[in-house]
Amino acid sequence: MLEKNQTAFLSINENFSVNPRYDEIHGGNIIDYGYESGIIDFSANINPLGLSPKASEILKDFNKLKFFTENYPKNYPEPFVNALSFYHGVEKQFICEGAGASELIFNITARLNPKNVIIVEPSFYEYERAALSKLQKSKIFHINTYLSENFELKEKSLSKLINCISENIVENDVVFIANPSNPAGNITPLQTIIKILKKLKEKKAFLILDESFMDFCEDFSAKHLIAGTSLDDKKLDGTYKFDNLIIIRSMTKFFAMPGLRIGYAFAKPFLAKLLSETSIPWKITSLSEQIAYLSICDDDYILRSRLLIKELRKDFENKLKKIRFLRIIPGSANFFLIKITNESLNAKNLKNYLLECGILIRNCGNYRGLNDKYFRIAVRKKSENDYFISRLKKIKF
Amino acid sequence: MLEKNQTAFLSINENFSVNPRYDEIHGGNIIDYGYESGIIDFSANINPLGLSPKASEILKDFNKLKFFTENYPKNYPEPFVNALSFYHGVEKQFICEGAGASELIFNITARLNPKNVIIVEPSFYEYERAALSKLQKSKIFHINTYLSENFELKEKSLSKLINCISENIVENDVVFIANPSNPAGNITPLQTIIKILKKLKEKKAFLILDESFMDFCEDFSAKHLIAGTSLDDKKLDGTYKFDNLIIIRSMTKFFAMPGLRIGYAFAKPFLAKLLSETSIPWKITSLSEQIAYLSICDDDYILRSRLLIKELRKDFENKLKKIRFLRIIPGSANFFLIKITNESLNAKNLKNYLLECGILIRNCGNYRGLNDKYFRIAVRKKSENDYFISRLKKIKF
Structure with a gap:
């Protein structure tokens, strides 16, 4: 396989594609x-x-922006990593910075170079793409969750996952799991995560837990399972x-900064260091680092965001539940x-109709385990939520 | 080797480092x-x-900057690639965009996964790091150029390179060659490039030509050797x-945008597509793409830059040559x-002395094939050049 892939470079007609059109496989293509x-x-x-008000002040400072543009970024964004360490109560050596979560997904997958990858579905398409973009493609196993279990990882789906780990x-x-999951938005409890980790540890295999949406419900993070710190009060x-x-x-x-490409990972120190040392230099721009740093330090904004989104979610959910032709999957994100x-x-018809009303939704028809009856919307x-509801109410059958 | 690397992840004491402190291995750490x-x-x-005046206008537009921050970038920066195609006279399918030249160096090296890598030295440290950061490390051969040949790739060094290709x-x-070279700044003529390419083609091996400084002397670019277009008038x-x-x-x-991380590669269409399709999504931020696009379209700025830098270089060189304790290596960048x-x-003493005068230079003592007598300075x-000269003149022995 390796040989075949390698020699392929000199023949021009080789067919290879793991990158379908992005407007079809991700949301957020408003640009x-x-x-x-x-x-x-x-x-x-x-x-x-939106962006933290403290962070967005930088966007008004022309001289600073010009300086950040005309000079190299720091290679190691130390102030940001220090701020993360304080925010999470996780020591610095467990943290690895990245040019967005996607860069970390690709870098970690390439580095571990797994023969087999299990993905709990429906989920983020980039896990699969990272596993297929490697020089030596992984074999991929998809474990579906079910509508009958509200797409939670439990009972039927969990037992399938454990069996798949045992066998393959x-x-x-x-194993890739998103927690909260996406697009379903539900939480896998720590007890379940620990059960999976133990099973994987027997095999000397890894769990990559994507907590990209965890800031919205931080209490459920598994971050302290790596370092083992800060858990004295609630031993599981x-x-x-x-x-x-x-x-x-x-x-x-x-933190509302999809345009800036910044993320991070928690891992044991050897791995965090390895990932950092084998990745490209200057991968995070100065502007991204500064805005991320100021955002993570903006306690007031973080608190307000959590409270407000919880409230908005509740209100929006109540209104959505009254729409007769919709079934809302329970979630926490x-x-x-x-x-x-x-x-x-x-979902395709609905998307087209709503686009005419100036609204963009995510058709979930191309997620594994879902079909053209599913769509996803942000709070x-x-x-804006009320406008969305008002447009839905106009639909007559 | 692969097995050893892979199993290493579960043992915490493995020692691995290919990432020495960056302030020691690169210039530009002014931040x-x-x-x-x-x-x-x-x-x-x-x-x-500095930055193109047309491009820097964006940095004054708060609403646009906020929009670029709070929304996902385009996955494929089509306007920028179109502008590159026009600027270079190279068709789009030969162009692959990247998050800086470094990202491309790492991505291409990982993808080709060469067993052996030859680097013409002294040169950019990232070629070596990319070859050593791969899962399967390459064996590296360093071919030195010589002071006696003004660090040009010719005669003695060229014959060593050709022999090394034949044997290994x-x-x-x-093979990695920077053209213009860095830190020496001289041009390897197209005839030599073609000679090396032919030798490598016999072996089905690749030449990675780093033209990061070629915009300063565009006529010497080898870009038309890939597509074979636009060369009718000067057949070599x-x-x-x-x-x-x-x-x-x-x-x-x-284009003076080290802080934004944007670069590109020319390669045969199959390879350009493969590199693009197997790399991370959203890797170029919206701000970077917009500024790069506007810069490459700013003809007036490009022309002015070329003329001005040529003039500044000549003037600076004449003044530097009058400093008795310096030998200036002839170059074109x-x-x-x-x-x-x-x-x-x-160079270390000189760097410390000049830092007290508010000037930062690049000590070249850690480049392969150089020693602590060498340093590099930008035009x-x-x-500023005159201030630099005035500080040098103060040095008495």
Whole structure:
């Protein structure tokens, strides 16, 4: 396989594609509609408060922006990593910075080079792409969660996952789980995470836990399972130090900076250091680092965001539940996975109709384990959520 | 080796380091001295005109900057790639965008996965780091150029390179050459490049030509050797289509945007597509793409930069040549490699002395094939160059 891939470079007609059109596989392509299009983007799950006000001050400082542009970034963004360490109560040597969660997903997958990869579905498409973009492609196993279990990882799906690990996983293989999940938005409890970690540790294999949406419900983070710190008050189990756990975090969602490409990972120090040392230099721009640093230090903004989004979610959920042709999947994140229950409507039609109203939603028809009856929407500002509801109410069958 | 590397992840005490402190291996760490330090950075080779005035207008538009921050970037920066295609006269399918030249160096090296890598020295440290950061480390051969040949790749060094290719290079292996070279700043003529390409083609191996400084002397670019277009008027050889040539270009130097991380590569379409499809999504931020696009379209700025830097270089060179304890290596780029000929001074002492004068230079003592008598300085604005000269004149032995 390696040989075949390598020699392929000199033959020009080789066919290879793991990169379908992005407007079809991710939300958040509002930029393709143009700046000032006025379209309300419910397709990307970004904090409706937008950027931290303290952080956005930098965007008014022309001289600083010019300095950041005309000079090299720091190679190691120490102030940001220090701030993360303080924010999470996790020591610095467990933290590895990245140019967005995606860069970390690709870098970690390439570095571990697993023979087999299990992905709990429906989930983020980039896990699969990272596993297929490697020089030696991984074999991928998809474990579905079920509508009958509200797409939670439990009972039927959990037992399938454990069986799949037993049967297929070998040393250095990888299981990907998003927690909260995406697009379903529900939480896998720590007890379940620990059960999976133990099973994987027997095999010397890794769990990559994508906590990109965890800032919205921070209490459920598994971050202290790596270092084993700060858990004295709520012991779940005798063993906390899981050196086979890698957690990926994003600044994109909660801190509203998808355009800046910055994220980080928690991992055992050897691995965090290795990932940092084998990645490209200057990978985080100075502007990204500064804005991320100021955002993570903006306690007031963080607190306000958590409270407000919780409130907005509750209000929006209550209103959505009153729409007869929708079934809202219960979840905990800043977005909703919704199933259309009326036979004459699908997500594609709904997306087109709403686009005419200036609203962009995420058609979930191309997620594994879902179909054209599913769509995902973010919790946005109250006026925007209400406008969304008002447009739905206009639909008559 | 693969097995050893892989199993290493579960043992915490493994020792691995290919990432020495960056302030020691690269120039341009002015940001570590702090914003508004006032230090004049001769250590990074950036266009002294700074950012294109048309491009820098964006940095004054708060609403646009906020939009770029709070929304996902385009996945494929089509306007920028179109502009590059027009600027270079190279068709789009030969162009692959990257998050800086370094990202491309790492991505290409990981993808080709060469068993053996030859680096023409002294050169950019990241070629070596990319080859050593791979899962399967390459064996590296360093081919030195010589002071007696003004560090040009010719005669003695060229014959050593050709021999090294004959003896060691196998299919999919790689030779790295920077053209213009860095830190010496001289040009390897197209005839020599073609000779090397032919030799490598016999072996089905690749030449990665780093043209990061080529915008300063665009006529010498090998870009038309890949597509075979636009060369009708100056035929050098019967064969132009070298599908084993990969050219790396940077927006960092000539367009003065090291902080934004954007570059591109020219390669045969299959490889350009493969590199693009197997790399991380959203890797270029919206701000970087917009500024790069506007810069490459700013004809007036490009022309002015070329003329001005040529003039500044000539003036600076004449003045430097009058300093008795310096030997200026002849070159063509926007910087000088200089040897200190006085026995009682070395580059480290000189760097410390100049730092007290508010000037940062690049000590070249840690480049392969150089020693602590060498340093590199950029061509900057006339007043800054003159200030530099005035500080040198103060040195008495």
